[in-house]
Amino acid sequence: MRAGDGTGSVAAIELRGVTKRFVNPAGHAFTALRDLDLTVAPGEFCAIVGPTGCGKSTTLALISGLEPPSRGEVRVLGHPVHGVERSAGYMFQRDAIFPWKNVLDNVAVGPRFRGVGRSDAESRAREWVVRVGLAGFERYYPHQLSGGMRKRVALAQTLINGPRVLLMDEPFSALDVQTRLLMENELLDLWSTTGASVAFVTHDLEEAIALSDRVVVITAGPGTVKGEYRVDIPRPRSIAEVRFEPRFVELYEEIWKDLRDEVLVSYERTKHSVAS
Amino acid sequence: MGGLERASGDQDAVRARAHARRRLLVFALRIGLGVFILASWEALTSLRCEGKDTATCVIDPFFFGKPSGIWAQLVTWARNGTAQGPLWEQIVVTLEETVLGFLIGVALGIVFGVVLGRSRMLSDVLGPYIKALNAMPRVVLGSIFTIALGLEMPSKVALAVVLVFFVVFFNAFQGVREVDRDLVANARILGADERRLFTDVVLPSALSWIIASLHTSLGFALVGAIVGEYLGARQGIGLMIATAQGSFNSNGVYAAMLILAVIAILAEALVTRLESVLIRWRPNAITDVTI
Ligand SMILES: Nc1ncnc2c1ncn2[C@@H]1O[C@H](COP(=O)(O)OP(=O)(O)OP(=O)(O)O)[C@@H](O)[C@H]1O
Ligand SMILES: [Mg+2]
Numbered sequence: 001m002r003a004g005d006g007t008g009s010v011a012a013i014e015l016r017g018v019t020k021r022f023v024n025p026a027g028h029a030f031t032a033l034r035d036l037d038l039t040v041a042p043g044e045f046c047a048i049v050g051p052t053g054c055g056k057s058t059t060l061a062l063i064s065g066l067e068p069p070s071r072g073e074v075r076v077l078g079h080p081v082h083g084v085e086r087s088a089g090y091m092f093q094r095d096a097i098f099p100w101k102n103v104l105d106n107v108a109v110g111p112r113f114r115g116v117g118r119s120d121a122e123s124r125a126r127e128w129v130v131r132v133g134l135a136g137f138e139r140y141y142p143h144q145l146s147g148g149m150r151k152r153v154a155l156a157q158t159l160i161n162g163p164r165v166l167l168m169d170e171p172f173s174a175l176d177v178q179t180r181l182l183m184e185n186e187l188l189d190l191w192s193t194t195g196a197s198v199a200f201v202t203h204d205l206e207e208a209i210a211l212s213d214r215v216v217v218i219t220a221g222p223g224t225v226k227g228e229y230r231v232d233i234p235r236p237r238s239i240a241e242v243r244f245e246p247r248f249v250e251l252y253e254e255i256w257k258d259l260r261d262e263v264l265v266s267y268e269r270t271k272h273s274v275a276s
Numbered sequence: 277m278g279g280l281e282r283a284s285g286d287q288d289a290v291r292a293r294a295h296a297r298r299r300l301l302v303f304a305l306r307i308g309l310g311v312f313i314l315a316s317w318e319a320l321t322s323l324r325c326e327g328k329d330t331a332t333c334v335i336d337p338f339f340f341g342k343p344s345g346i347w348a349q350l351v352t353w354a355r356n357g358t359a360q361g362p363l364w365e366q367i368v369v370t371l372e373e374t375v376l377g378f379l380i381g382v383a384l385g386i387v388f389g390v391v392l393g394r395s396r397m398l399s400d401v402l403g404p405y406i407k408a409l410n411a412m413p414r415v416v417l418g419s420i421f422t423i424a425l426g427l428e429m430p431s432k433v434a435l436a437v438v439l440v441f442f443v444v445f446f447n448a449f450q451g452v453r454e455v456d457r458d459l460v461a462n463a464r465i466l467g468a469d470e471r472r473l474f475t476d477v478v479l480p481s482a483l484s485w486i487i488a489s490l491h492t493s494l495g496f497a498l499v500g501a502i503v504g505e506y507l508g509a510r511q512g513i514g515l516m517i518a519t520a521q522g523s524f525n526s527n528g529v530y531a532a533m534l535i536l537a538v539i540a541i542l543a544e545a546l547v548t549r550l551e552s553v554l555i556r557w558r559p560n561a562i563t564d565v566t567i
Contacts, residue, residue, distance in 0.1 A: 066461050084464045096462035100480040100557040109476070113467035141557040161466065 010078035012165055012197030013040035013063055018072035019222075020058055032058045034222035036072070040165075045191065045198045047208035049259060050218030050226075051266035056201040057093055059223070060167045063199060064090045076165055089163030089196075091171045097142050097153050103129060104138040106153050110161040128156040132186070148179040155183075159190060166191070166198045173202065184211060184239045192236070205259060209251050210239050217258045220266040227258045318343045338526065345527035346534065353531065359519050360511055367535065370501050370513045373429055374543075377436020378497035385441045385493075386486060389448025393482070394474075399449070410442050415503055422508040432509065436500030440493040444486060451485030452478055484555055490547050498540060 020033040032055040040046045048056055061067040062074050065085040074081045076088065097106045108125035112118070129138055132152040142150055151171060158166070171187075172180045188211065191198060202208050208215045209231055217226045233247055242248055321337035330338045337345065353363040360366065392399040392406075418435045425431035455478050463477045505514025513532050520528025 064465055066464065086467065088465065090462070090465045092458050092462060094458050096456075096458040098459060098463075098477070098480070100483075100555070102557075109463075110466040113463070113469075113472050113476075143557070157466065 009042055011039045012042045012077060013199060014075040016073045018069045021070045031222040034224050036224050038225060040197050040199055042197055043195050045212045047212035047215045048199060048201045048218060049205055049208050049215060050223060051220050051263040054218045054221045055223030056218060057169050060169050060201060064088050064167055087164045088167055089158040089161055090167045091154050091158050093169040095150055097150060097157060099142050102139050102141050103134055103153055107156045107160055110157060124160060128160045132156040148175050151183060164196055166196045168200045170202055181239050205252060205255060206243060209248055210242050215255055220262045229255050314343045341526040341530045346530045349527045349531040358516055360515060366511055366513050366516055369511045373432040373436060373501035374497045377433045377500050378440055378494055381437040381440025382444050385444025386448045389445045390452050393449045393452025414438050418503050418507045427508050427510050432501045432504030435504040436497040439496040439500040443489050443493045443496060447485045447489035448482055451482030455481045484558055487551050487554055494543050494547055
């Protein structure tokens, strides 16, 4: 029902023939992405996996409008992206909550930036703080929180704006296994009530399959789509248990074959550049 | 369970006691060191003195002063006033110059630092000049200010401003430049326009750098005021030092230094308080940028 089966409707995220070049510190042009095509249907949870440095973060930056593509087209909810995309929420790979704001102010900052009054924004923030399980920590500053708690703050900060498109860049990779399982379950719960479309970057294939409707494998840089796999495991899923389902294991083996080749390519390259 | 807790509680108590003992020891040693230095100073400048000829003492108190003499000088100043008026008036004058110079210098430093930090063009154009000005030993400007602005307060304030300005300027500039790119990106995504980006991200992030510079700048403000007074003034602690020097009164110089030290310590405590109020969110301080 949820996964992008509405063929007639407009895609939530659409990248067509996107190439992204950077000028690296040495002054040379460096191609991070080449001819990337990617579509995420409305309400779909799409996981993106690929070896390190293949351009996953870059892809999200393009969708969010923080970076323009060098070639090709990026569309969100049907319209071309020009400048920062207002309907997008973005959880960054690194901690990006504001260290000088306490938990409540950090969560309230999105509505405040978008012109909501202080008391309105604060009461909405209070609800979100409770929803991500941080009740009682409203007045804490980020440095007084654990890594997992900071991720919760970031999650609330992102979701409070009600993004139609949710971009997440390895949001849980720095967490321990137990916290991570909890957060993944919570994410699925929160997501199922919002109906947002998600592009979820991870290098953990298990996480990708457990969470998503579809897994996209990106090649070693310059990144382009190597394969796409529909995850036909019914929802609601329990993240802890889904890993033992036969279908999950099957999918894992299938996707891993694709991914492993790319990881090896990327690894060989790093070894070479270190050796030379 | 209970036993375990008691045991760890006992250990905590033992640790706390050891800690308290150590603090007491440090305190006692500190006092002891001070007393030892003062006593040896007093003794060496009093020992084997023959009559009025101070040169015969182990250490000549004419050059090196004498704790009892310094104390006597302080008492005299407090009771009878200094050559240029009551002691408290000298202190107030110097404080006024310091605080004014500090405030103006900090304000200018922040404004210029933030503006140049935000504008590539301006900083590229003005950069070399600022570096050149900074490389110059700015204390010599004191002479210019004394000539141009006279013996009253403005010349001292001007020198303090110049000294403070550069410290704050470089910190503010660096602070604006060092804003975390991820934080900026996050604020943009969350909906910040340029104005909110500045007030909610750039400024708070630069603030910790600016505040780190306040310790040094307050010291510099005091130096500016004192040197300014020393170069020419009608009132102030700097003038007291100059006067004492002119009459070969080494006890007077040390006594004035003592007053300055007390002022500096109090000011430092004030800035530390200000710091902890302004940046509660930070676990530990950024160290100052040295120039
Ligand atoms: N601003 C930039 N300037 C220059 N090169 C960049 C820039 N951003 C990314 N790159 C380069 O583009 C490539 C892809 O980077 P990206 O961050 O998208 O990788 P990634 O797939 O997210 O990797 P990881 O899994 O390690 O996070 C890298 O080689 C990186 O060096
Ligand atoms: Mg990345």
